[in-house]
Amino acid sequence: MRVLLHPAEDEIRLENLFHALSDPARLEVVRTLIALGSEQSCNSLGEAMAKSTFSHHLKVLRESGVTRTRVSGTHRYVTVRSDELNRRFPGLLDLVERSGPPTLTEAAAAALSAARA
Amino acid sequence: MRVLLHPAEDEIRLENLFHALSDPARLEVVRTLIALGSEQSCNSLGEAMAKSTFSHHLKVLRESGVTRTRVSGTHRYVTVRSDELNRRFPGLLDLVERSGPPTLTEAAAAALSAARA
DNA sequence: TTCAATGGTCTACGATCGTCGAACTTGGGA
DNA sequence: TCCCAAGTTCGACGATCGTAGACCATTGAA
Numbered sequence: 628m629r630v631l632l633h634p635a636e637d638e639i640r641l642e643n644l645f646h647a648l649s650d651p652a653r654l655e656v657v658r659t660l661i662a663l664g665s666e667q668s669c670n671s672l673g674e675a676m677a678k679s680t681f682s683h684h685l686k687v688l689r690e691s692g693v694t695r696t697r698v699s700g701t702h703r704y705v706t707v708r709s710d711e712l713n714r715r716f717p718g719l720l721d722l723v724e725r726s727g728p729p730t731l732t733e734a735a736a737a738a739l740s741a742a743r744a
Numbered sequence: 745m746r747v748l749l750h751p752a753e754d755e756i757r758l759e760n761l762f763h764a765l766s767d768p769a770r771l772e773v774v775r776t777l778i779a780l781g782s783e784q785s786c787n788s789l790g791e792a793m794a795k796s797t798f799s800h801h802l803k804v805l806r807e808s809g810v811t812r813t814r815v816s817g818t819h820r821y822v823t824v825r826s827d828e829l830n831r832r833f834p835g836l837l838d839l840v841e842r843s844g845p846p847t848l849t850e851a852a853a854a855a856l857s858a859a860r861a
Numbered sequence: 862t863t864c865a866a867t868g869g870t871c872t873a874c875g876a877t878c879g880t881c882g883a884a885c886t887t888g889g890g891a
Numbered sequence: 892t893c894c895c896a897a898g899t900t901c902g903a904c905g906a907t908c909g910t911a912g913a914c915c916a917t918t919g920a921a
Contacts, residue, residue, distance in 0.1 A: 641840070642767070645762045645766035648758075649762035649766050650908090651759055668867095669868065676910080677910070677912075678868065679868090679869080679911060680911060682870085685868095687908095701868075703868065718834070718839055721835060722758065722835055726758040795899090796881060799899055800879075800899095802898095803899090817889070817897090818897045819888095
């Protein structure tokens, strides 16, 4: 893929966001991204599923406007479009963040460490 | 159907809410319910689709925890579970409400009037 | 220039979804 | 009682979704 499609801020539609976030695997990815706070490499997430499945989920998240993917060499870096989403749909990311387990940050970090090992 | 299933407040899960609200028809129903503010009879909504389709959508909304359906004789009355949702997922209904067309209340009322005529 | 690594594309599969018609159930009159 | 009106359930259909294996494209390093 030469160009990664991202909707413009004013093209982001709530139905699409809801659909993207209605899958447990994708919701978990977004929660993890929020919890970790910074840009993440694709291969540091989604260790639990096949590459193609994870790639598909990232595509859904990207094309719905939840995430932005930056290409750098052979790596892709994923971020949540927090500023734009908070501007256009204030409160949505807070919902996602607060819907997770109480100690999400630690849990996510532990899961990541385990996945990397 | 003898008993209508409603999840308890603490059984409402965000994924299910997102899934329920990811369909344009259901989102529109919820928006209309919010805009009109009060309990609505089933047959005053969903005039645009088949009875069975509308019944299905109401079931999804009900079983995900978005709405509550009260039975009175041959009629069903639908409400949005605003208090519970605002307590458990604060901001979610605001998102839905604000994502609609600017003059939603008037538009919904006009649509209802037209549908009733 | 070859090679390994990263990650996307293609294809296929079963599962779920949205839609609707038809038949059914329930309750309230005439 | 008989009948209609309001909704639900059932069965079917095509469309979309989530999943994964196999293959491909690009990059950076040896």
